Amino acid sequence: MTTEPSQISRVGGARPGSGLVARVLTAVYALLVTPIASALLSYGGTSWLQYRATTGSEASFGGLLASPVGAAVLLGTGLGLLLLVSVVATGIVSSAGLVLVGAMGLASVILSAVPALLMQVYRLTGDILPFEVLDGLVHGLPLILHPLMGGLGLALVIARRRPRAPLVAAIAGLVLLPLVLLAGTGMALGGLGAGTAWAMRTFDTQVAPLALVLVLAGALLVWLSAAASGVSPYALVVPALLLLLASAAALSPTMPGLSSLWTSHYGSGVVTFLIVGGGAAAAAVMLAHTAVLALVRGRAGRRLRTAESGAAAS
Template identity: 50%
Template sequence: MSPDPRSFDHAEGAAPQAGARRPRTGSGPAARLLTVLYALVITPIATALIAYGGGGWMRIFQMRGYVADPLADLLTGRAGVQIVAGLGLGLLLLASVVATGIASSAGLLVVGVMGLFSLVVAAVPSLLFSIYRATPDGVPLEILDGFAYGLPLVLHTVMGGLGMALVIARRRPGPHLVASLAGLVVVPVMLLLGAGLVFGGLGHGALMAVRMFDTQTSPLVVALLALGALLLWLGAAASRWSPYALLLPVIVLLGASLAFAVPSLPLPPGIWSDPTSLAAASFLLTGGGVATAVILLVHTVVLAFVRHRSRRRLRGPGPTVPPAARPAGTAAATG
């Protein structure tokens, strides 16, 4: 009697043959090193460009309200160059950092560590003012304002969580159906709660400190920022269990950002009087909403690619079945 052929089926998770090596699911050292170096160099540049370009749009919005000039005339001026070049190039560079997750998750994980620095700066106003004072005069203020508006804090924290999602997906590429369906609700809720806490901390902390020149550190603000950043990281990391759960936040972010770009769309009343709403509006005005949407959308594609490749690696090439184990007549037919 021939043995059970399932004993040779590695695709179903059976034990491999004696002496067989488990297929490697992680990235190589070279890929990790290159992605880390690329992320360390490109991510700050991309974030600064987004803050610079978004700052140009915020200045126009504050001075003119909703833009009265035709959009074509606006984009041909100096402010238009700042907006298009800053936001456009910054988004492309940031998307390229997320795309390096195909090669290795290390770069995105390092970006998440960079988010800790942004968290400390946002939580400690005196440190934020020290950065303002120590920065050379040639650096545009819009770039420094990005810290107060939460651009590096939100973007870098989310990217770090996405890196963790890729780490898990490389080892366990197939999420359970129940977890995948639950994630369609859990992931957006976690991201929404995290963003709300972060904007609450920024509105009562960094933004208030910049307006009032107050350097005191509030324990409540620190708690809001820390808990909000943690939820953002966890929500992004949970995308591993629900690969398409990030599409809903992408739609919401793009829709909310559109409200600040189209004059005919009304804004909620009292948005500029509530500190939390003010922080959220400032984040969207400076391009943070569009940048986050781009990050989540690119990650969705990267995650699908990584899961497909990890499944193929774990499945392996398939071992050759010994002739003695083949059904009777098979050896003669193939001989």
Template identity: 40%
Template sequence: MSRKTPEGEVAMRRSSTLARLITVIIAVVITPVAVGLLASGGTKWLMTYFEYGSSGDGFGPLLMPTLLQALGILLLVAVVLTGVWSSAGLLAVGALALVPLAFALFPALLLESYRVLGPVLPREWIDGLTYGIPLIFFPALGAMGIVLANVRRRPERPATVLSILGLVAAPILLVAGICLLAWGIARGQFTALQQFRFEFLPDAAAAVLVGTLLAIAGVFVTRWSTFALVLPAVALIVLSLLILVPDVIFSTLGGIPMIGRTLPQLVILGVGTAIALIYLVFTVVVLRVRARALVVRSVAGTQYPTAPHYPPAVDA
């Protein structure tokens, strides 16, 4: 009876080529659709607020938009869960971030997108580019893929000091990142559409780039501090509950210069709820991947006894 070698055990537990391919296909297809559904449902919420200042005729007209948002969030959560099998899908989504990043850096592309993509995609999906929704999700998911790939290779549990530092650093990095992103989007994309000024703005581009890098760094902190995203997730859930009283959102966040033009709208669009749930699910995924990787390492380090060598038989 053959015995499995340590190398065989490790190979069985690594992500297979098929798993990588499947997760890439799932992530690349589902993530843009999920973001589009989130934008479709959230845009109806925004229109209702701007028209009526509240929920209008009650919650009835907002039922379908809310379901679209919920479906989009569930799909995004499903993409994060694929990280249990392979990091490839999340890494592929990170590569897709170059597309919304180009729109944020060069507002002139927005006008072209409405002309070219308008007959193909729902108008609300293109509006999602204007609000910068993909730019919030795609880099974060890509950073999650990097963390999981790193954890699979080096699953050692981080030192206590690093874990504590991560709990403090992650919220700071994420808040600074989203604020710079919101400022850059408002300064660049919103100004372009509202004033028909589609020139390249260096300050807006710099804010978008630095904000994206800070947001990525905030997620990457989970490499050393697994629970670093829990506090930001809880804060986002609390903030998202204010969607039931949108006047409070605009009165508290709307007064911030430039940033107030985008942050309240992102909350109503459901971005806060979505990213909060993604953070929490990703925390569970990291724990699962690290536990599995540690098992693989222990199996690889097991010394199996070798079979005894007997002298060759001698004919009588």
């Protein structure tokens, strides 16, 4: 006799989901912390970008530490990364917070797709928030990170209800998910560079149809591929490592082809995202999620086995 995961809630009091208190607390935590983490990451990354623009090929980590913006870069980027990882860690007790981050990401996607709206945000909040924080929208930090984290929340929902991932799906995910995730990231950032970032430089707020399609489709692929990690729990390790390598390459002023990518409408969004720490942040989030997912699947698997044992005994 076998017991479906949906029957867990009826056997021995175990259930695949999280309690109401856990859902509320993780949702509130994510709602408060994620914008702060994104703002800190943007502040540190934009400060680094400005330092790099002024020093050019002489940019170095030692020079950064000695520069006036060194503290801003290290504190903003470091604390922002830690806070984002802490939001991912709340998935251990409930997926609600991460799912809410995904819902918040809709605003980032819309702003990235419609330059006129983003420029209006600059006009309305420019006297309240530092431009280094607002520039994170142009650099694509929330455009990628928020849908990614929302998809990870859905992956945890799947894992809690179906802890036994089909072997075929798990193996296929190791190949397909990195390709889809990286393709979606490239599409979204390429559309951002060709649309919103270009509008911020030229003040031309017309919506570019191709840029609009790339942003929307890319963000959707990021969300879907992250969610699919629920059936392929280790599929995000490869893209995380690739993003770390790409970030390290982009941080090198002598990286071959960097200047051509920087001046390309579509390539500039990708390069900027990597330079301001978006690639490192996405990698940290995915690696943290892999650990959280393993823990969640282990707990859900034990509940399922307990349910099956109880059903067999009865």
